[in-house]
Amino acid sequence: MPVIAHYSLIKDDALVVDGRATYRHEDKEAGVGAFASALYKHMELSYLKFFKMDNLSKLGFLAAEALLKAVPDFADTPKDKTGLFLMNAHSSLDTDERYYETVANDENNFPSPALFVYTLPNIVIGEICIRHKITGEHAFLLSEQPDATLLCNYVRNVFDENAVDAAIAGWVEYYGDKRHALLMWVNRQPGQVGATEFTPATIQQLWTIHS
Amino acid sequence: METLITDLKTQIIEHLNLEGVSPGDIDADEPLFGSELGLDSIDALEIIVMLERIYGLKIKSQEEGKKVFYSVRTLAEFISENKGLGVV
Amino acid sequence: MKGVYIIADHMLSALGTDSAAHYERLCSGETGIRTYDKWEDLSGPFCLAAVPDDQLEAACTRYHIPASYTRFERFLLLSMQAVIQESGIDPSSPDTVTILSSTKGNIDLINPATAERFPNARINLSETAHTVQSHFGLLQPPVIVSNACISGVMALLMGARLIRSGQYRHAIVSGADVISDFILTGFESLKAVSPEPCRPYDADRQGISLGEGCGTVVLSADKHPGSIAILGGSISNDANHISGPSRTGSGLQQAVRQALSASGNPRIDYINAHGTATAYNDDMEAEAFHALGMQSIPLNSFKGYWGHTLGAAGMLETIAACWSMRRHKLISSAGYAKNGVSKPLNIITQTQDADIRTCLKTASGFGGCNGALVLQKEEDYAGHRAL
Numbered sequence: 001m002p003v004i005a006h007y008s009l010i011k012d013d014a015l016v017v018d019g020r021a022t023y024r025h026e027d028k029e030a031g032v033g034a035f036a037s038a039l040y041k042h043m044e045l046s047y048l049k050f051f052k053m054d055n056l057s058k059l060g061f062l063a064a065e066a067l068l069k070a071v072p073d074f075a076d077t078p079k080d081k082t083g084l085f086l087m088n089a090h091s092s093l094d095t096d097e098r099y100y101e102t103v104a105n106d107e108n109n110f111p112s113p114a115l116f117v118y119t120l121p122n123i124v125i126g127e128i129c130i131r132h133k134i135t136g137e138h139a140f141l142l143s144e145q146p147d148a149t150l151l152c153n154y155v156r157n158v159f160d161e162n163a164v165d166a167a168i169a170g171w172v173e174y175y176g177d178k179r180h181a182l183l184m185w186v187n188r189q190p191g192q193v194g195a196t197e198f199t200p201a202t203i204q205q206l207w208t209i210h211s
Numbered sequence: 212m213e214t215l216i217t218d219l220k221t222q223i224i225e226h227l228n229l230e231g232v233s234p235g236d237i238d239a240d241e242p243l244f245g246s247e248l249g250l251d252s253i254d255a256l257e258i259i260v261m262l263e264r265i266y267g268l269k270i271k272s273q274e275e276g277k278k279v280f281y282s283v284r285t286l287a288e289f290i291s292e293n294k295g296l297g298v299v
Numbered sequence: 300m301k302g303v304y305i306i307a308d309h310m311l312s313a314l315g316t317d318s319a320a321h322y323e324r325l326c327s328g329e330t331g332i333r334t335y336d337k338w339e340d341l342s343g344p345f346c347l348a349a350v351p352d353d354q355l356e357a358a359c360t361r362y363h364i365p366a367s368y369t370r371f372e373r374f375l376l377l378s379m380q381a382v383i384q385e386s387g388i389d390p391s392s393p394d395t396v397t398i399l400s401s402t403k404g405n406i407d408l409i410n411p412a413t414a415e416r417f418p419n420a421r422i423n424l425s426e427t428a429h430t431v432q433s434h435f436g437l438l439q440p441p442v443i444v445s446n447a448c449i450s451g452v453m454a455l456l457m458g459a460r461l462i463r464s465g466q467y468r469h470a471i472v473s474g475a476d477v478i479s480d481f482i483l484t485g486f487e488s489l490k491a492v493s494p495e496p497c498r499p500y501d502a503d504r505q506g507i508s509l510g511e512g513c514g515t516v517v518l519s520a521d522k523h524p525g526s527i528a529i530l531g532g533s534i535s536n537d538a539n540h541i542s543g544p545s546r547t548g549s550g551l552q553q554a555v556r557q558a559l560s561a562s563g564n565p566r567i568d569y570i571n572a573h574g575t576a577t578a579y580n581d582d583m584e585a586e587a588f589h590a591l592g593m594q595s596i597p598l599n600s601f602k603g604y605w606g607h608t609l610g611a612a613g614m615l616e617t618i619a620a621c622w623s624m625r626r627h628k629l630i631s632s633a634g635y636a637k638n639g640v641s642k643p644l645n646i647i648t649q650t651q652d653a654d655i656r657t658c659l660k661t662a663s664g665f666g667g668c669n670g671a672l673v674l675q676k677e678e679d680y681a682g683h684r685a686l
Contacts, residue, residue: 048249051230057644080535080553089425091404091445100409105482111229113256114227116485117665120402122446126666129538135553137534138668139453142443144425148440157460163533186648209408252543256489 002159004202006185007170008067009210010015010059015039017070032179034063043069047131053117054095055179057127060086060172063130063181067168071185074132083167084125085139085155090175091121091142100178125171137163146171146182148203155186155198169198171207182210215287223283225256226261232272239283254281302389302420303459304526304677306519307386308618309378311475312512312605313348316358317381322622324604325630325669326650331605332496339410339480346496348510348606349478350374362479369417371405372430374475374513375612379435386517388469390435396467397441399431400454400474404445407479448573448664449534450474451514452672453612456532458518467519472496474614475513482609483509489542491577499574499632500581500646502639507575508608511524514614522677527621530657530673531561537667544579544663548587551661551669555591558671565675567596568655569629571620575607575664576634578591580663585640593659599647603633613662617672624655624676 009016013035015023023042025035033138036058040050043065068074099115102108103196117123122140129135141150155169170183184206186198196202220234229248237248244250258280262268268290270276279289310321313331324331331348338345355373359366362380364373379397383390403425408414419623420426428440444454451474458470476482486492486509492504518529535557537550537604544550559565570593572584589596606617623630631650638646658674 031257042244048230051228079538084536089422091424093423096403096406099485100481103480104410108264111484111488112260113485113488114253116488119481119485120445120447120665122664122666122668123447123541126536126541126668129536129667130511130540133538135536135538135550137443138446138536139457139534140446142424142428142445144423144440146426153464153466154457154460157464160464161460163561168425250538259490260488 002186002198004184004198005187005195006070008063008183010181011061016064056174059174059179059181060124061127063183067183079133079168080135081165082134082136083164085169086172087141087143089144089171092119094175095119113157146207149200152200190207219283226257268293303462303529304519304522305516305519306523306526307382309381309515310615310618311378314605316354318488329631341480346508371477375473378513378515379473382515382517388539394468396461396470397440397456398458398472400444400450401476406481440528447666449662449668449670450610452662452670459529462520470518472671473515474611476609476611478509478511498578498634499576500640501635504576506577506604509606511534511654512608512611514611514618530675532672535669542665544583548583551587552590553562554669554671558673562673565657567657567659570596570597570598571660574602582641585642585644589642595645597629597647598644599632617660620658627652
């Protein structure tokens with residue numbers, strides 16, 4: 001039975017890792033751009049491609065950075081056996097609207113290729129994979145609410161098939177300046193200190209205490 | 212020409228979201244692509260959009276694009292040679 | 300381990316509104332790609348593979364799908380209705396899971412002119428799930444897969460896994476996308492659209508032709524006469540670039556290797572590849588199939604017939620591959636004349652009879668994703684050779 005070994009959460013102005021608040025942005029009302037840039041600096045990252053990403057990708061990227069920093073054996077995990085399973089409700093709608101502004105503007109009609117490439121929700125998976133050289137199984141699913149049962153069942157299917165040894169699974173949502181990312185590191189090593197079984201109930205519980 | 216080169220550097224930095232890069236960091240004669248700026252194919256497409264939007268100029272072929280996009284100076288030369296021929 | 304079988308299918312594209320019509324037109328080499336002077340407010344010309352309005356209306360009438368639904372929703376509903384009728388399964392049973400695949404769903408509603416008749420929230424695919432749920436009286440809203448151009452292959456693999464693990468007995472898997480000014484301008488901005496009907500793997504290929512449509516199957520744990528088994532599959536990521544494929548095809552190689560190994564490494568008789576007709580995609584596939592030692596296996600792309608249908612592509616193409624297997628036909632790869640990929644492949648240039656026992660279906664997409672499925676015709680199908 002896979003376990004939730006670690007998790008990271010970004011919500012509103014805070015970053016939480018394994019239940020501990022590790023960052024809180026000074027300005028609660030800050031837009032996602034300012035928040036993401038501040039968190040990037042706080043985490044002392046050096047990855048220039050970050051600034052080209054759309055908001056959904058920035059959010060997922062930062063949550064994954066924080067999560068994987070907390071995983072001591074990530075370097076030893078085979079990257080072709082590492083999975084990435086994400087969900088949200090609004091897909092890439094924030095960027096879809098930004099892109100469409102470049103199409104539907106009568107005076108200034110210059111569709112932007114750099115925006116268009118981000119009008120797919122799974123691009124955030126691609127960005128995380130590029131950053132951490134993850135090449136394994138993945139999926140982006142859409143659901144009005146976080147669907148703990150579906151996420152758990154499918155990820156367990158992939159574990160049962162031995163298609164992955166470990167996976168990042170969770171929720172990454174950005175729309176209307178509402179941001180919410182909850183990423184779990186799921187692996188097959190029971191007996192880890194603080195590890196929780198990966199079940200619909202434990203996912204739901206983690207979700208509920210942080211929403 | 213030098214003003215145009217400085218303008219272009221600023222526009223490229225803005226359009227391509229080159230965080231932490233200032234116009235002084237870009238050498239007008241060095242290759243734009245394959246340099247430390249880390250530009251890729253999407254950046255090339257964005258520069259095409261930028262040329263159309265700001266200067267009303269279109270790149271006609273891939274071969275022309277390769278020559279024009281070599282450096283900031285070749286871009287500036289292309290713009291000053293073709294100014295007035297574009298739609299603006 | 301439980302088997303998973305494709306027991307019913309339906310296709311909707313520029314080529315027609317049912318699977319049999321598609322198969323006939325594939326065999327006669329007809330393409331559904333046409334030149335349009337304009338599309339919505341955009342002035343062309345554009346080479347597109349659009350579903351003709353009159354054919355869509357006729358099919359909707361046949362399956363009682365009213366005009367109160369959007370074009371995208373009508374694609375899904377009529378296609379799903381067709382497979383429900385064909386298979387006789389109960390969509391509202393707790394044994395049945397429904398999975399939808401799409402890249403952009405109702406994205407045409409982002410255009411205020413199209414959006415007038417529908418509430419804003421309808422643009423969300425998570426809302427499409429509710430629309431489909433209430434139309435068919437499903438117990439749960441459908442699962443929605445949105446993973447770029449491998450969405451269809453991923454949805455099929457997901458359905459197969461959910462059945463194999465014993466959670467469900469049946470899965471209705473449906474993939475759809477519609478042509479919109481959003482998608483058309485986007486691919487044009489990437490300079491990826493061909494001015495003529497697309498020519499996968501050809502020396503003169505100039506990019507993709509956009510298409511639209513829907514493909515739907517019923518997957519079942521029960522074998523039926525003539526059903527095709529999904530032996531296994533795999534998804535991988537290039538971890539290289541968000542919009543350009545890896546030059547070496549390493550991600551696609553990984554997906555194919557894993558899919559074959561999950562399927563017990565059968566010999567592959569036929570490959571239905573992604574073949575978008577962009578320079579980079581087709582070269583990447585050629586590199587990957589060479590590295591895998593699969594370069595001499597007969598291979599085709601269906602995109603020369605109905606364009607790149609995005610979230611429907613994996614569905615429509617897998618269904619067409621199933622028909623090819625059942626009817627013992629290798630179908631020519633439309634638009635191909637002269638090798639134009641970095642390493643030559645065995646592209647099918649003439650539609651011909653062949654015994655195809657196994658098929659490898661692959662797809663690749665933005666975000667660096669790759670997907671592979673292994674299909675197998677059941678032994679007992681030999682008796683149907685006369686068909």
